[in-house]
Amino acid sequence: xxxxxxxxxxxxxxxxxxxxxxxxxxxxxxxxxxxxxxxxxxxxxxxxxxxxxxxxxxxxxxxxxxxxxxxxxxxxxxxxxxxxxxxxxxxxxxxxxxxxxxxxxxxxxxxxxxxxxxxxxxxxxxxxxxxxxxxxxxxxxxxxxxxxxxxxxxxxxxxxxxxxxxxxxxxxxxxxxxxxxxxxxxxxxxxxxxxxxxxxxxxxxxxxxxxxxxxxxxxxxxxxxxxxxxxxxxxxxxxxxxxxxxxxxxxxxxxxxxxxxxxxxxxxxxxxxxxxxxxxxxxxxxxxxxxxxxxxxxxxxxxxxxxxxxxxxxxxxxxxxxxxxxxxxxxxxxxxxxxxxxxxxxxxxxxxxxxxxxxxxxxxxxxxxxxxxxxxxxxxxxxxxxxxxxxxxxxxxxxxxxxxxxxxxxxxxxxxxxxxxxxxxxxxxxxxxxxxxxxxxxxxxxxxxxxxxxxxxxxxxxxxxxxxxxxxxxxxxxxxxxxxxxxxxxxxxxxxxxxxxxxxxxxxxxxxxxxxxxxxxxxxxxxxxxxxxxxxxxxxxxxxxxxxxxxxxxxxxxxxxxxxxxxxxxxxxxxxxxxxxxxxxxxxxxxxxxxxxxxxxxxxxxxxxxxxxxxxxxxxxxxxxxxxxxxxxxxxxxxxxxxxxxxxxxxxxxxxxxxxxxxxxxxxxxxxxxxxxxxxxxxxxxxxxxxxxxxxxxxxxxxxxxxxxxxxxxxxxxxxxxxxxxxx
Amino acid sequence: xxxxxxxxxxxxxxxxxxxxxxxxxxxxxxxxxxxxxxxxxxxxxxxxxxxxx
Numbered sequence: 106x107x108x109x110x111x112x113x114x115x116x117x118x119x120x121x122x123x124x125x126x127x128x129x130x131x132x133x134x135x136x137x138x139x140x141x142x143x144x145x146x147x148x149x150x151x152x153x154x155x156x157x158x159x160x161x162x163x164x165x166x167x168x169x170x171x172x173x174x175x176x177x178x179x180x181x182x183x184x185x186x187x188x189x190x191x192x193x194x195x196x197x198x199x200x201x202x203x204x205x206x207x208x209x210x211x212x213x214x215x216x217x218x219x220x221x222x223x224x225x226x227x228x229x230x231x232x233x234x235x236x237x238x239x240x241x242x243x244x245x246x247x248x249x250x251x252x253x254x255x256x257x258x259x260x261x262x263x264x265x266x267x268x269x270x271x272x273x274x275x276x277x278x279x280x281x282x283x284x285x286x287x288x289x290x291x292x293x294x295x296x297x298x299x300x301x302x303x304x305x306x307x308x309x310x311x312x313x314x315x316x317x318x319x320x321x322x323x324x325x326x327x328x329x330x331x332x333x334x335x336x337x338x339x340x341x342x343x344x345x346x347x348x349x350x351x352x353x354x355x356x357x358x359x360x361x362x363x364x365x366x367x368x369x370x371x372x373x374x375x376x377x378x379x380x381x382x383x384x385x386x387x388x389x390x391x392x393x394x395x396x397x398x399x400x401x402x403x404x405x406x407x408x409x410x411x412x413x414x415x416x417x418x419x420x421x422x423x424x425x426x427x428x429x430x431x432x433x434x435x436x437x438x439x440x441x442x443x444x445x446x447x448x449x450x451x452x453x454x455x456x457x458x459x460x461x462x463x464x465x466x467x468x469x470x471x472x473x474x475x476x477x478x479x480x481x482x483x484x485x486x487x488x489x490x491x492x493x494x495x496x497x498x499x500x501x502x503x504x505x506x507x508x509x510x511x512x513x514x515x516x517x518x519x520x521x522x523x524x525x526x527x528x529x530x531x532x533x534x535x536x537x538x539x540x541x542x543x544x545x546x547x548x549x550x551x552x553x554x555x556x557x558x559x560x561x562x563x564x565x566x567x568x569x570x571x572x573x574x575x576x577x578x579x580x581x582x583x584x585x586x587x588x589x590x591x592x593x594x595x596x597x598x599x600x601x602x603x604x605x606x607x608x609x610x611x612x613x614x615x616x617x618x619x620x621x622x623x624x625x626x627x628x629x630x631x632x633x634x635x636x637x638x639x640x641x642x643x644x645x646x647x648x649x650x651x652x653x654x655x656x657x658x659x660x661x662x663x664x665x666x667x668x669x670x671x672x673x674x675x676x677x678x679x680x681x682x683x684x685x686x687x688x689x690x691x692x693x694x695x696x697x698x699x700x701x702x703x704x705x706x707x708x709x710x711x712x713x714x715x716x717x718x719x720x721x722x723x724x725x726x727x728x729x730x731x732x733x734x735x736x737x738x739x740x741x742x743x744x745x746x747x748x749x750x751x752x753x754x755x756x757x758x759x760x761x762x763x764x765x766x767x768x769x770x771x772x773x774x775x776x777x778x779x780x781x782x783x784x785x786x787x788x789x790x791x792x793x794x795x796x797x798x799x800x801x802x803x804x805x806x807x808x809x810x811x812x813x814x815x816x817x818x819x820x821x822x823x824x825x826x827x828x829x830x831x832x833x
Numbered sequence: 834x835x836x837x838x839x840x841x842x843x844x845x846x847x848x849x850x851x852x853x854x855x856x857x858x859x860x861x862x863x864x865x866x867x868x869x870x871x872x873x874x875x876x877x878x879x880x881x882x883x884x885x886x
Contacts, residue, residue, distance in 0.1 A: 150872040158878075173869030215865070222859055230852040237844060250837075257841065 140180045140187050142194070142201040147176055152199070159197045160190065218338060221331045224269040228323035231265035236814075239317040243811045248310070255307040255314045262316035263300060269323040270296050272330060286471040288512070294475075295503035296322060302500045305493075313497070318504045318813045325509040325821045332516035336523055337536060355386040358430065375433045379424045381585055381610075389431035391416050395611040396427035397586065401553045401732065408642050408687075409587070411611050411627075421733050426586050427610020461537045462785055463515040470511060478502045481804045498806045504813050505803040510792030510820040515785055517828035522781040525832060530765035531746075531774050538760035540785075541744040542778035544725045548673050548771075549716060549738070551730035552684035552694055555748060556666045558766070559731075561587055561642060561658035563595035568654050569646070575601035577646050577656075580614045580625040588644045588658055589614070589625070613644070621649045660690070662697070663748075665769035670698045672772035679724075683707050683715055685734050713737040729771060731755050746771055777831075784831055788824045795820040 147156060153171045156178055160169035168181040178201075180190055187203035194201040238254040246254060273289045273296065280287035296319055303314035356363045358376040368386045371377065376392065379385055385398075397409040400422050409425055412418065418431065482499035486492065523533045533539065553559050569577060579600035581593035603616040603623070613626015624631055624647045631647045633655075647653040673680055682703040684691045691705035707715065712730075716738045719726050728735065728742035731750065736758045739745040745759035748766070756762050763770060799816045802808050858864065 150875040153869060153872060154876050154878055171869060172866040173872055174866045219859055219864075222864065223856065226852060226855040226859065230848050230855075234845060234848045238841075253837075257845075261845075 140182060140185065140190060140203070141177055142180065142187060142190060142203060143177045144171070144194075144199055144201055146200050147171060147173060147178075155197050156194060156199055159193055163190065163193050166190075215338070218331070218334055221272070221327060221334055224272070225324065225327045225331060228265055228269040228320055228327060231261050231269075232317065232320040232324045235261055235317045235320050239810065239814070242314075251312075252307065252310045255303070255316070258314060258316040259304055259307055262303070262320050266296050266300050266319050266323060269320075269327060273326065286475065288467040288471060291471055291474045291478075291503060291506070292322070292326060292512075294478075295500070298496075298500040299504055302496055306497075313810050315500065315504060315810050315813065318810055318817065321814060321817055322504065322509065325817065326512050329509075329512035329516050332513075332520045336516065336519045356380070371433050373433050373435060377431050377433060379429045379431060381424055381426055381428060383424055385418050385420055385422045385424060385431070387420050387431075387433045388435040389418055389433045391418060391429055392432050393430040394427050395609075396429050397425040397611050399423040399425055399587065401559055413611060426584065426608060459537045459541055461515075461540055462782070462789070466511060466514075466789060474503065474506045477506065477800065477804065484804075485806065494806070498803065501806075501808045501813065502800065502803045505799045505808055505816060506796055509817050510788065510795060510824045513821055513824045513828075514788035514792060517825050518781050518784045518788065518831060521828050521831040522777055526761075526770070526774055526777060529770045529773055530763060530767065531770045532762045532764055533760070534762065535760040538744060539778045539781050541725075541760070542727065542775060543782035545678065545727040545744055545775060545778075547679045547681065547719055547724040548727045548729065548775075549681045549683055549719070549742070550670075550700075551728075551732060551735045552682060552686055552691055553660065554731040554750065555729055555735075556663055556670075556682070556694060556698065556768070557660040558663050559750070560661055561591045562661045563591055564657040564659050566595060568656065569596075570654070573646065573648060573651075573654065574598040576603070576618050576623055576648065577625065579603045579618075580606075580616060580623060580646070583614045583616070584608050584625075586613075588642065588656075591658055592625075592644070592656060618648070623648045660694075662694075663766060663768050665767040667698055669768040669772045670700060672769070673775065674699070676772070676776065678775070681719075683712055683738075685709075685712075685732075709734040709737050713741050716741045727775070728759075730759075746774070781831060784828055788827055791823055791827065792820055 144152075144156065147153070153173060156171050157169050160166050160178065160180055163182075163185075165185045166180060166182040169178055171178045182190065191201045191203070235258045238258050242251050242254050270293070273292045276287060277289035277293035280290055299315040299319045299322075303316050303319070306312075306314050355366055355368050355371055356378040357366045357371070358364075358378055363378055371387050377386065377389065381396065391412055391414045393414060395414075396412045398412045398418060399409050400419075412424075412429065417434070418429075478499045481502050482495045485495040485498050489495070519536070519539065522539055526533060550556050566574070574596055575598045578593055578596040578598050580603070581589040581596070582600055583589070583603075583606045601618055603618055606614065606616040608614050609626070609630070611627075612630040613624060615622065615624045615626075617623070625644060628634065628643070628645050631645045631653055633645060633647075633653050642658045644656050644658070645653045646656060670680055680700050680702070682691060682695050682698075682700045684703075684705055685707055686705060688705035691703050695701070695703040704715070712735060716726050716728060720741070720743065725743040728739050728745045729747070730736075730739055730745070731747050732755060735747075736755050739747065739755060739758040744761075746761045746763060747755045747759040748763045748768075749756070750766070761774065795816060799808065799812075802812065863870075
């Protein structure tokens with residue numbers, strides 16, 4: 106079910122069924138022949154050898170090749186699926202995830218990248234060779250020699266401009282057709298005008314030709330274009346890797362027999378079976394069975410809730426202990442998940458589109474460049490009446506203002522910053538996320554699963570008498586309930602011999618220990634009274650003729666949570682904790698982390714409304730959350746981050762994803778985003794400063810090809826070096 | 834000045850050779866995994882010759 110919504114959240118939140126079927130069909134095709142797995146933990150030469158050796162040793166695998174840059178392995182294994190290969194890697198200690206069919210689009214992105222690299226190579230070659238000839242001309246080659254050099258330069262430059270300039274010509278043409286002036290229109294104009302005028306000048310054996318400038322423009326601008334492409338491609342493949350791959354299926358009961366069907370085909374009235382440990386695929390009423398339900402991802406509650414016949418369950422909750430039979434009341438677009446989706450859609454619309462710094466710069470830049478070129482052409486025409494001179498000067502203005510530095514200003518910084526964040530364990534999914542993150546002044550955290558690991562741990566085993574520990578461990582091992590799992594993990598004693606072990610779904614586990622009945626479970630089942638308003642959850646152990654023992658559990662803090670909150674507050678940000686959990690648990694956690702501002706028992710709509718409220722008061726909110734109940738707030742916030750353990754709906758709705766379990770990168774990301782935005786602004790300032798010097802010279806007709814070449818390369822290199830200061 | 838008729842073709846030829854080498858490297862996907870290639874030289878598994886693809 107979660108998957109279903111994920112596909113809905115990403116592209117078209119309302120329609121789930123059709124794209125899902127399409128995705129399943131696509132996946133079947135990819136599965137033939139090659140399997141691509143992501144390897145988030147691979148990082149060294151040993152990892153490469155381990156993974157490749159393990160995979161090639163597996164029968165049926167023809168070839169396996171690790172790509173360490175992308176952290177994935179491509180396996181050629183006809184007839185094998187990812188599910189066969191993931192356990193092979195798990196045995197040698199590597200976590201692996203199947204990549205979804207979107208990985209295919211990543212290969213087209215690679216092709217585009219290679220195409221751009223090829224054009225960079227060609228223009229680089231042309232630029233250097235023409236420059237050798239140009240230096241000779243600048244240092245005083247005369248008459249026939251100069252003409253010869255110009256002709257050779259032209260012979261190299263014209264095909265280069267034709268080939269390497271294509272990305273600019275294409276996007277300029279696309280912009281003109283819809284009546285816009287993009288960055289690429291003045292670039293294309295400069296390239297064409299510079300080439301045309303140089304050919305004319307060469308034929309007339311003139312002094313100046315701009316062939317080197319044309320090739321150099323292509324070279325620098327293509328580098329900017331390539332960096333931009335790479336950042337986007339990485340963001341895209343990151344998003345693709347994150348879309349989890351569990352196929353949303355449900356076990357439909359037809360005449361008492363189970364049938365596995367896609368969730369999308371469920372209709373109200375259908376009977377479905379939900380096994381312990383599975384996610385509930387559709388809203389429904391319990392017909393049969395008792396169990397406990399984990400609602401953490403939907404509401405943020407840490408305590409499991411008792412489920413019995415007659416009770417309504419919502420899609421997305423997790424069934425914990427006993428099998429349940431449900432009558433579907435709402436599926437697909439009517440379900441509570443779909444209602445949440447609508448909320449997310451509305452929230453996204455309310456946030457509006459963010460205009461990036463680069464867009465704002467190019468909106469200012471294009472018209473002013475055209476205007477300046479036109480004015481200098483008109484001015485020189487009017488003053489001298491010399492068409493050749495006027496066109497020459499107009500071309501010089503276009504070349505000199507050409508946004509080499511401007512085109513590099515943003516991509517160079519974005520590449521350096523996102524590379525640094527990737528190494529720290531933060532994936533950026535959206536191109537403007539860094540800029541938005543830099544503006545953030547308020548941080549809203551979710552509790553369960555975000556500040557905590559969403560995993561109970563035993564507070565202390567002190568209340569447990571030493572002789573009962575083996576019994577407790579044995580009872581705990583008999584159940585898959587989260588508290589039992591935590592208890593079993595916390596105790597190290599050899600489990601005691603028990604007989605007649607029975608799990609009572611929704612209540613606990615009972616058994617006999619040397620003839621004495623023993624029980625582990627809920628307080629009310631054991632007949633003791635518990636305090637519900639304590640910040641911790643508890644289970645009880647009862648052994649006949651002994652007082653019941655209360656075992657307290659707390660939700661473990663995510664590593665780095667305290668450090669992260671402290672750093673954010675030190676950076677002057679307002680930190681809030683908004684949770685759907687009980688007030689006592691929220692207050693306890695807030696006190697431990699030093700967060701003064703906290704709200705408990707907030708529903709998803711309430712979370713979104715609070716974020717919207719903060720925004721209305723002029724705040725820029727960073728939302729950090731992991732649950733379905735956070736998705737609307739994540740979509741509404743100015744910027745959003747979710748941990749990798751989050752439900753995929755939440756990860757899709759957020760701009761950035763934490764790959765590790767540590768929270769500290771969140772605080773680092775805010776600091777780095779501010780630094781990156783400052784660098785981008787500096788870069789704009791550098792290119793503007795260079796234009797302020799160069800443009801008046803060009804308009805005055807004093808720019809020679811030598812000055813143009815110097816100014817162009819110096820500004821581009823300055824901007825790139827400034828961006829590289831961001832690397833660590 | 835006659836030297837030019839030799840020097841110019843030579844310099845262009847050298848440049849072209851570089852360009853061809855770059856295109857070959859690009860086509861044979863040598864820029865796909867720079868980090869992996871840097872690590873692979875440390876592996877003694879394919880020490881004597883490159884791993885066949």
